[in-house]
Amino acid sequence: MLEVKSLASRYGRIPALAGVTLHVRAGEMVAIVGANGAGKTTLLRTLSGVQPPCGGSIVFEGQDLLKLHARQRVQAGIIQVPEGRQVFAQMTVEDNLRLGAFARGSAHHLDPVLDLFPVLRDKFRELAGNLSGGQQQMLAIGRALMARPRLLLLDEPGMGLAPRLVAEIFSRIAALGKVGTTILLVDQNARAALGVASRGYVMETGRIVLEGSARDLLHDRQVQRAYLGSA
Amino acid sequence: QEAIRIGAFLSVTGPAAFLGDPELKTLEMYVERINAEGGILGRKVQLVSYDDAGDAEKARTFAKRLIEQDKVDVIVGGSTTGTTMAAVPLAEQSGTPFISLAGAVPIVEPPKKWVFKTPHTDRMACEKIFADTQSRKLTKVALISGSGGFDKSMRGECVKVASKYGVELVADETYGANDTDMTAQLTKIKGSGAQAVLNAGFGQGPAIVTRNYRQVGLTLPLYQSHGVASREFIKLAGAAAEGVRLPAAALLVSDILPGNDPQKPVVSSYRKNYEDRFKSEVSAFGGHAYDGLMLAIGAMKTAHSTDKGKVRDALEATRGYVGTGGVVNMSANDHMGLDLTAFRMLEVKDGKWSLAR
Amino acid sequence: MSGAWLQFIASGLTAGAIYALVALGFTIVFNASGAINFAQGEFVMVGGMSAASLVAAGVSLPLAILLAVAAAIVVALVIERVAIAPARHAGTVTLIIITIGVSLFLRGLAQLVWGKGVFRLPAFSGEEPIAFGGATLLPQSLWVLAGATLAVLALRFFYGRTLAGKAMLATSYNRLAAQLVGINTRAVLFASFGLAALLGAVGGVLIAPIAFTSYDAGIMLGLKGFAAAMLGGLGSFPGAVLGGLVLGLLEGLGAGFLSSAYKDAIAFVAILAVLFFFPGGFLGARSSDRV
Amino acid sequence: MTLLAVRGLTKSFGGVKAITDLDLRIARGAVHSIIGPNGAGKTSLINMLSGIYRPDAGSIALDGVDLAGQPAHRFAAAGIGRTFQNLQVFFNMTALENVMAGRHLRERHSLAAALLRTRALQRAEAESRQFARDLLRLVGLCGQEDTRADAMAYGALKRLEIARALAAQPRLLLLDEPAAGLNATEAREIDALIQRLAQGGTTIVLVEHNMALVMEVSDHIVVLDHGRKLAEGTPQEVSAHPGVIEAYLGKAEVADEDEAEAAHA
Amino acid sequence: MLAAFVALAPLALPNNYAYEIAIQIALNAVVCIGLNLLIGYAGQISLGHAGFFALGGYASAILATRYGVPVWLSLPGACAAVGALAYLLGRPTLRLKGHPLAMATLGLGVIISIAITTEDQWTGGPDGMQVPPLVLFGLALQGERAWYWITGALLVATVWLALNLIDSPNGRALRALHGSEVAARTLGIDCTRVKLQVFTLSAVLAALAGALTAHYAGFITPAKASFLHSVELVIMVVFGGMASVFGAVVGAAVMTLLPQLLTVLKDYEMMVFGAVLVATMVLFPQGLVPTLARWWRWRMQ
Ligand SMILES: Nc1ncnc2c1ncn2[C@@H]1O[C@H](COP(=O)(O)OP(=O)(O)OP(=O)(O)O)[C@@H](O)[C@H]1O
Numbered sequence A: 001m002l003e004v005k006s007l008a009s010r011y012g013r014i015p016a017l018a019g020v021t022l023h024v025r026a027g028e029m030v031a032i033v034g035a036n037g038a039g040k041t042t043l044l045r046t047l048s049g050v051q052p053p054c055g056g057s058i059v060f061e062g063q064d065l066l067k068l069h070a071r072q073r074v075q076a077g078i079i080q081v082p083e084g085r086q087v088f089a090q091m092t093v094e095d096n097l098r099l100g101a102f103a104r105g106s107a108h109h110l111d112p113v114l115d116l117f118p119v120l121r122d123k124f125r126e127l128a129g130n131l132s133g134g135q136q137q138m139l140a141i142g143r144a145l146m147a148r149p150r151l152l153l154l155d156e157p158g159m160g161l162a163p164r165l166v167a168e169i170f171s172r173i174a175a176l177g178k179v180g181t182t183i184l185l186v187d188q189n190a191r192a193a194l195g196v197a198s199r200g201y202v203m204e205t206g207r208i209v210l211e212g213s214a215r216d217l218l219h220d221r222q223v224q225r226a227y228l229g230s231a
Numbered sequence B: 001q002e003a004i005r006i007g008a009f010l011s012v013t014g015p016a017a018f019l020g021d022p023e024l025k026t027l028e029m030y031v032e033r034i035n036a037e038g039g040i041l042g043r044k045v046q047l048v049s050y051d052d053a054g055d056a057e058k059a060r061t062f063a064k065r066l067i068e069q070d071k072v073d074v075i076v077g078g079s080t081t082g083t084t085m086a087a088v089p090l091a092e093q094s095g096t097p098f099i100s101l102a103g104a105v106p107i108v109e110p111p112k113k114w115v116f117k118t119p120h121t122d123r124m125a126c127e128k129i130f131a132d133t134q135s136r137k138l139t140k141v142a143l144i145s146g147s148g149g150f151d152k153s154m155r156g157e158c159v160k161v162a163s164k165y166g167v168e169l170v171a172d173e174t175y176g177a178n179d180t181d182m183t184a185q186l187t188k189i190k191g192s193g194a195q196a197v198l199n200a201g202f203g204q205g206p207a208i209v210t211r212n213y214r215q216v217g218l219t220l221p222l223y224q225s226h227g228v229a230s231r232e233f234i235k236l237a238g239a240a241a242e243g244v245r246l247p248a249a250a251l252l253v254s255d256i257l258p259g260n261d262p263q264k265p266v267v268s269s270y271r272k273n274y275e276d277r278f279k280s281e282v283s284a285f286g287g288h289a290y291d292g293l294m295l296a297i298g299a300m301k302t303a304h305s306t307d308k309g310k311v312r313d314a315l316e317a318t319r320g321y322v323g324t325g326g327v328v329n330m331s332a333n334d335h336m337g338l339d340l341t342a343f344r345m346l347e348v349k350d351g352k353w354s355l356a357r
Numbered sequence C: 001m002s003g004a005w006l007q008f009i010a011s012g013l014t015a016g017a018i019y020a021l022v023a024l025g026f027t028i029v030f031n032a033s034g035a036i037n038f039a040q041g042e043f044v045m046v047g048g049m050s051a052a053s054l055v056a057a058g059v060s061l062p063l064a065i066l067l068a069v070a071a072a073i074v075v076a077l078v079i080e081r082v083a084i085a086p087a088r089h090a091g092t093v094t095l096i097i098i099t100i101g102v103s104l105f106l107r108g109l110a111q112l113v114w115g116k117g118v119f120r121l122p123a124f125s126g127e128e129p130i131a132f133g134g135a136t137l138l139p140q141s142l143w144v145l146a147g148a149t150l151a152v153l154a155l156r157f158f159y160g161r162t163l164a165g166k167a168m169l170a171t172s173y174n175r176l177a178a179q180l181v182g183i184n185t186r187a188v189l190f191a192s193f194g195l196a197a198l199l200g201a202v203g204g205v206l207i208a209p210i211a212f213t214s215y216d217a218g219i220m221l222g223l224k225g226f227a228a229a230m231l232g233g234l235g236s237f238p239g240a241v242l243g244g245l246v247l248g249l250l251e252g253l254g255a256g257f258l259s260s261a262y263k264d265a266i267a268f269v270a271i272l273a274v275l276f277f278f279p280g281g282f283l284g285a286r287s288s289d290r291v
Numbered sequence D: 001m002t003l004l005a006v007r008g009l010t011k012s013f014g015g016v017k018a019i020t021d022l023d024l025r026i027a028r029g030a031v032h033s034i035i036g037p038n039g040a041g042k043t044s045l046i047n048m049l050s051g052i053y054r055p056d057a058g059s060i061a062l063d064g065v066d067l068a069g070q071p072a073h074r075f076a077a078a079g080i081g082r083t084f085q086n087l088q089v090f091f092n093m094t095a096l097e098n099v100m101a102g103r104h105l106r107e108r109h110s111l112a113a114a115l116l117r118t119r120a121l122q123r124a125e126a127e128s129r130q131f132a133r134d135l136l137r138l139v140g141l142c143g144q145e146d147t148r149a150d151a152m153a154y155g156a157l158k159r160l161e162i163a164r165a166l167a168a169q170p171r172l173l174l175l176d177e178p179a180a181g182l183n184a185t186e187a188r189e190i191d192a193l194i195q196r197l198a199q200g201g202t203t204i205v206l207v208e209h210n211m212a213l214v215m216e217v218s219d220h221i222v223v224l225d226h227g228r229k230l231a232e233g234t235p236q237e238v239s240a241h242p243g244v245i246e247a248y249l250g251k252a253e254v255a256d257e258d259e260a261e262a263a264h265a
Numbered sequence E: 001m002l003a004a005f006v007a008l009a010p011l012a013l014p015n016n017y018a019y020e021i022a023i024q025i026a027l028n029a030v031v032c033i034g035l036n037l038l039i040g041y042a043g044q045i046s047l048g049h050a051g052f053f054a055l056g057g058y059a060s061a062i063l064a065t066r067y068g069v070p071v072w073l074s075l076p077g078a079c080a081a082v083g084a085l086a087y088l089l090g091r092p093t094l095r096l097k098g099h100p101l102a103m104a105t106l107g108l109g110v111i112i113s114i115a116i117t118t119e120d121q122w123t124g125g126p127d128g129m130q131v132p133p134l135v136l137f138g139l140a141l142q143g144e145r146a147w148y149w150i151t152g153a154l155l156v157a158t159v160w161l162a163l164n165l166i167d168s169p170n171g172r173a174l175r176a177l178h179g180s181e182v183a184a185r186t187l188g189i190d191c192t193r194v195k196l197q198v199f200t201l202s203a204v205l206a207a208l209a210g211a212l213t214a215h216y217a218g219f220i221t222p223a224k225a226s227f228l229h230s231v232e233l234v235i236m237v238v239f240g241g242m243a244s245v246f247g248a249v250v251g252a253a254v255m256t257l258l259p260q261l262l263t264v265l266k267d268y269e270m271m272v273f274g275a276v277l278v279a280t281m282v283l284f285p286q287g288l289v290p291t292l293a294r295w296w297r298w299r300m301q
């Protein structure tokens, strides 16, 4: 479904991606783990089109993505949940969610998302900026789901969420994967991420250094030492 | 041989553009004509002009530039009193003859050795108006004025000379240069018991005053200043301008001047030249520049030299020069040389200027 | 004195309606980019000048108005493409300076095209003042008031009820997030300039019979319109209109009862006082800076 | 040995009661964690303890001095430092300058001294710079001293905020989700850092959702729910509290951990 | 480096007119450095500094002409008075941020300007007033060359002071409150006080430059207090580069010179000036100096 070949990107002169090659099959959930500054966020930004690449190729369902603007990629079903939530702080929860479906244009239903995150129903008319950190995180995910993503790019969806919710969100994400949404997941909670994913990649300084099934990675000594906090 | 250099700093843009624009056009046109006729003293004439946009600080810098860098022989310019006064010390220090095109009294009072001016003063305008109200037996006059330099200066002069003509000022209102509605001020005037209203101002403000004047139902005689002496005023004020009086130079009514008027040939020819060339109506202001240039040229011819001191002396000795503004007779104490007869009292009739009475 | 009272109010409303129209234009661009477009006054000027010069050239008033509005929109769109879009990542202050540059450019251009004269447009429905309770109002003032009312209703509907309007707002709040939900942020900025010019030009045409117009009319309109937008609350359309009317009334009443020389100062003192108590203006968003 | 005593603290926003009548005692030198579901009021509490929000009612006494109602910089001057859940880094400065800005309270000079760059000031600046470098090393940002903050990755910024707060050498340090965005290994480094600070005598209030970290470092845990205290006690007591499991921890998490441990073994 | 430049520049100045421009640049630069501390470093916009500039000039002139205060005293007196006024006005004003702050400072400037225009018995009204020359140690300071050295020295001193300030804890506090006011407060920075300090400092610098401009020119008009002059000052700051002391100097220099150069274009002047401004800000969104500096660094590496 998604084929990324030697993708590179830089901030000014500083390279952040130095040739990333990976692929995601339809319906699959793939996790990416890596230390701070490894370039995970940059990778997702480049995939969604808000960050210009400086080399390589991205092919999505046979289509060359580099030719498409961010907006066209959203229309093609590539939706990113950005790092740091990025909700429309001065707008209500409702408007945030409705805007999530902006690119789809057609009629949209809020209920599935509100059922997934009942808090959002309580705060429906509140300004998003007044929500607590975790509530905003839920809103950001909910907004992305409103677009009915085909490929969902999740950048640290569990950040700032209560443990109970993390577990819940990850299981919902897994459920999404089962009904056919393809997911590329970045999370610092590597254990949880690899727990729900089928495959994983490990990134270091802008490169993929390891790939394999999630189970193999979970049991890889190096991965355990570097990312799972095991001594 | 090197060209004679005439320097000019004018408010070609900015709020006083309606002064500077015709002034510059006039200077450019006549310098061209003079050169076409072979120049003066056997030399070509070169005009060096700058736009000060009505800013005194800029005017000073440009005056310095004219004197220090361009080394001009004489300066004709200073569209407004503010810009003129900024350049006066420089002309005095460097000893450069300077003919100002601005109105206020302090330019020539007290007289300054190197500074002259061509337009009538605002005090003369006040006197002309008050003489008119006196003859119509109107003694209670309401003042309304803009907040610009011209407006405030004229207001001040009018306040000073009012008593001389037995005029009592019963209201004193102000408006801003860009205000869009003056009915509030006029309503106050309406309640003041005035028998006539005098508006000291220039630009579009007076046209709005005139329209608002009719809107609030005022029917008293309305006097405007020489600052709106152009067709544009009638165009903007429309039907409301009917009956408005103002003091102005003969230029505006050149076509209806009696044939024996000494100014008739001068103003008719200037008008024709200007209107043929620029396809727009003359105003009194371009005429001031014409007079300034001609006075300077005349002085150089008389002096047979461009020596600054000699030109200055010749300027001061100007007698009987007939210009667009009137007949000029300068002296050591009078660096303007005009009297009240230079002003005509005009009235708007059927959308045109006419001589009052 | 009651007649005088009313006339001061009428005077204030006349000026206020003009400010309101300009303030609405500020609000549109602000709501798409978060920046103040100091060229808004010039859009008004371009509309008024085009219409006035066309009418002077013999074009009928309705056609002249149409052409003038079209001209202003074209100018605004070109400017957006050339000057604003390339700098859309720059900071707010830089954007403001760019719009100031644009306003100078347009003023210079207008001066070349139309000269430095003052122009007037014929009133839409006669010049006969309408008298009420001892005060008078020009019919054109009612046109201006009606124009402002209509504009604010239309804008409120567009921004409050339609997803396209919300998308424009969203772009100013968070451009990254707007891109990620599929909003064409460049088109939003483009459209907002077109819309602001449309409104500005209509305003310019409406006010030209009262306030006249000249190449430099935009300076004062820009200043007062900005003040009105701030007073009403930046970003709020009803606020812009309210701010405009209040500003006009402050001036009218200030000139009537206190001092005509200080009427602008009185208005600004009042604005300062309002801002000190409601930093967001009358109807501005109560900002939430949560941490 | 109470350092901070909070009594009857209340704060609401419109209809939302963020914190209701809360009492709290923070013992000197200990690590206190505050946990609770999203929206429980943890950040609001931290905001009041640092003077950002003015409480509707209640007192906040540091060493017996009530600070409630004072401006935020007085809280700082009294010895309270903090980090932010939503980053509040000075993005217009380098990492080193960010930390040096944290020295503000320790390095005060008159405007005149600053303008004239007096000897005393130069000396103090040099010391400050060294201190800031040491702190950056401490949080693991060695080598990034001269990077502008807007070019740093999220995780690095979180640590930068900690270093900046430490620069003021606060008596009481409030950390709002310091480990968010860090992976387990990196979280462990924060863990070690917190313990080191605590040993050095700094009192710490930690808000965090990373239970591994919380359980490891806390001497005492307070659980908030809907702005009220739900439970309080040692890590063991709290993690076994049924109300806490129900409202916050959930069963899954515990199961997950077990599974992972099992897999590891 | 700047000092050397100031010392050597006279070799290239052909006449008094050139000196005049140099003096104007120096005086404008002094205002811009102060304003840049406020706008560029502390992130607090002011659209009213022309008011302080003009007040400095008027106050010194009025003290000297009406009250016979010697100019060497009236000048610092005026600066102190303007500083005190800015301090008082700044108290409520600086509680605002962003656009409301811009509006409020604009309002202050406009009010000052209206007062100056209207109170003509003090100020001479719209046409301005005459200002006596600066007398130092019993010597009337006259002539472009003398003024060049005075203003040049003042500029060098101001740059030095500003650079010192920026690289001090106080300067960091300024930038910190720009970056995040909440964070700055939790570090013990009294933001209200810091803002007030820099606002007052910038107002005093504006007043100083205003007073010197007035004494140098021999007159002053209300145009110096106008909104347009305030905008001009801000343009200088942004054009040269925000948060850059040399940016302020370069901005002042370019924006003083440019109109003098463009004046040959006559009717096209305003258009071209606008276009140049737009083009520069589009190409150098950070302002001239920071963008060029970055470019230079990039080249060097
Ligand atoms: N706006 C920027 N300008 C310059 N450099 C940047 C910028 N954003 C990120 N970088 C650099 O790019 C590199 C990759 O950053 P990125 O944010 O992609 O990392 P990450 O893997 O998502 O890290 P984290 O886990 O901390 O979120 C880092 O070295 C970072 O410093």
Ligand SMILES: Nc1ncnc2c1ncn2[C@@H]1O[C@H](COP(=O)(O)OP(=O)(O)OP(=O)(O)O)[C@@H](O)[C@H]1O
Residues within 6 Å of the ligand: A130, A131, A132, A133, A134, A135, A160, C288, C290, D013, D014, D016, D017, D018, D036, D037, D038, D039, D040, D041, D042, D043, D044, D045, D085
């Ligand atoms: N400034 C504000 N305006 C309105 N409501 C607010 C404001 N600040 C907080 N709230 C509300 O108060 C409640 C508590 O928020 P707070 O940020 O303290 O939660 P939290 O415990 O930190 O949650 P999280 O773990 O998700 O960060 C939330 O419901 C939030 O919406």
Ligand SMILES: [Mg+2]
Residues within 6 Å of the ligand: A040, A041, A042, A083, D154
């Ligand atoms: Mg990241």
Ligand SMILES: [Mg+2]
Residues within 6 Å of the ligand: A132, A133, A134, D042, D043, D044, D085
């Ligand atoms: Mg929180």
